[in-house]
Amino acid sequence: MSEQTVTRTDEEQRSNSLTVDAESDERLVDSWTEYEFEGEAAITVEDLDVYYGDDHAIDSISMEIPERSVTALIGPSGCGKSTFLRCLNRMNDRIDSARVEGTVEVDDENIYEGDTDLVQLRKRVGMVFQSPNPFPKSIRENVSYGPRKHGDVNVGLLGRLLGNDDRDVEREIVERSLEQAALWDEVSDRLDDNALGLSGGQQQRLCIARCLAVDPDVILMDEPASALDPVATAKIEDLIEDLAEEYTVVVVTHNMQQAARISDQTAVFLTGGQLVEYDDTDKIFENPESDRVEDYVTGKFG
């Protein structure tokens, strides 16, 4: 069965989408994705479809992401999990061919409604990318980049002349963000060094600090540790778990052990941009409802 699943073409996939999957003999059951949890939902997604040109990348996904927790999105390459993640802060707007339908509510506001302020949205929903991408600036400037550009911190010449220099505020933000990102101890004595001189793991934590500096509610991470060595990966994983105490973290990962280690709930995407199962992480990894998910998490397929 597993081989059949892998070799199916997208065309076939689309033709028997949603309900019946003839070749795998598996029916997608709505209740598998209806995840019950206590507390508030930070993000509510309803009937989300994404198309890249003619390509149907996300197929009618609905899910609620609980706040102050780690949600892992796993699945094979090309299953649409990164696309889904990028929908949550409208980064897909930057791709010309992408078309998004459905609703995504952050704090009970549909972010795909016409008058959404992208600046405000992305301040609330931050993002960390696969490969560390600090700016070629000093560590301090990297962290304070967001607040500076949003005018929350004013360190310009004019500010200094008018006597409302925010250097103290900036210092506070830099220190707090770096501490939250578990990087402060390593860089506190060289904040004015170029960020490109840091190691890969440090760079990635700097990117997390840069994201935290604008004080978001939600942090989206797109395979944040896939470009890092095991030690750096472990640090990032610890950090993610800590961050979940204050923030809602959504992590896309290829690494199932990583998802099992760090997440509270896991959503499994399979080919064709479908959300197959979404539940407590323990449940997904120990006793999933779907056979295909079981094959995937036990390594028989994918």
Add this chain to the structure above:
Amino acid sequence: MSGETASRTAAPAVDAFDRVALGIVGLAIVTFLLGWTTLFERTSPDTAVAGISLFALFGAAFLFAGVGLIASGIASNVGLFETTADRYTGLGTGVGFGVVGFATGGLVATILFGVGATGNVLAGLAVALVATVAVAVLPEDLGTTLPVGLLAVVWGALLAAGLVDVGWVWDPPSLDAAFHADVVVPLVTIALSLLVVWSGAIVSEGFGSQGRQNGAYMLIGLNAFGMIAVLLLLILFVVRKGLPKLLEGAQLGPGLNVSVPFITNGVMMGQQYNGVYPAIVGTVWLVIGAVVLAVPMGIGAAVFLTEYAEQGRFTAVIETATNALWSTPSIVYGLFGYAFLVPRFGNTDSLLAGMFVLGFMLLPLVVITSRESIKSVPDEYRDASAALGVNQWQTIRSVVLPAAMPGVVTGVILGVGRIAGETAPILLVTAGSPTPSRARSVLGSFQFMATPPFVKNETLLQASSALPYQLYAVISTGAVDLGESFGWGTALVLLLVVLGFYAIGIASRIYFRRKLHQ
């Protein structure tokens, strides 16, 4: 062919083989360098070492190298040494020697037998065909050594026997030109040295893939070295010709008083030392004006085309158009300025018109290089900035442009080198007297007013001289009788001014790079 006899090979013999090959390579490098220096009159063909003239030394070197190469090739082929030669030399090398054969065959036929144009082409083709086929099917150890060795032996014998000596001239009846030994010998020597180096390098690594690698490495390396050598020799040539004039009447001291009249004087009747100061000032102002006009416009256009405009037919057309503009001859720009700008700027040649024309010339290069360097800024920076909610313009200003600046500056440096030396547009839109006595004082003639346009500068609307234009006038028109040495002095000053702009450009590039990486 060599594999079967490998067991017979003794280590000392291989050592000797290596040494001969390295000796040949070393010798050829020496002749290569001496060829260049002779071509640029740094060494004279009459230079004699221990009573032997330079050309005869070349001859001896080539004889030794040629015999050595042939011997090595044959020795490897009959199995005296263990080498890793391939079975065939291959068509690539064959065609290469075909080209060499075409040139050699054609020349020899013309010089020796005086056959007509068709005849020497046919002779060349015949030799080329034979060389190509023969080299291609020969075993590698013969194919890479024998042709080069034969050429070297023949050329060496000609030189050593004095058949081609200092007084040798080839005066083909079909051409107006005559070829003298002091040019021909160095040129052939340089070309042949490259071949010998290539062949020797292959031999020294025992043929095979190692040998080909080494041959290519030496050939390319020596070529690059030759390029730099040409550049240095060229600069040395100008310096040697121009320096006496530049330092004429120059005084050092007393104290920190340095006076170089050639740089600080204009041209005046009855003045002891005439100079190029007004032209220097003219050139500097022209370049500054052009840069001030072109750089902001060019960067702006590049930002729009790369960051905002949708990539498609529109940007493709613009790109082609900018490339075409950059290759447009400067006289065309000059004529445009003459017909369009000059009538609008007071109907007289003026500095301002020159600035505009040179600015227009600089613009396409700034656009092209800025686009390239903006494109090469990683998209990750833009994504990271967008994900923080920073808008596109702020992203461009604080992340994209700083990262692109070193590339932009490189483009401006290249462009300034070109426009600083432009003569044709200056001639048409800026030039007044080529050798004025006083420099234009641009900064001093700004006037501010309470009524629009609030500022005026009469000097910008007056004609001025410039270094390339003055050089042209002094050397070629004969209208100004200051002598050729004055021209060489001007050339040297122009070179220095351009190098000065380069230095400023490189310093600012280093500054921008440092900002990115420190």
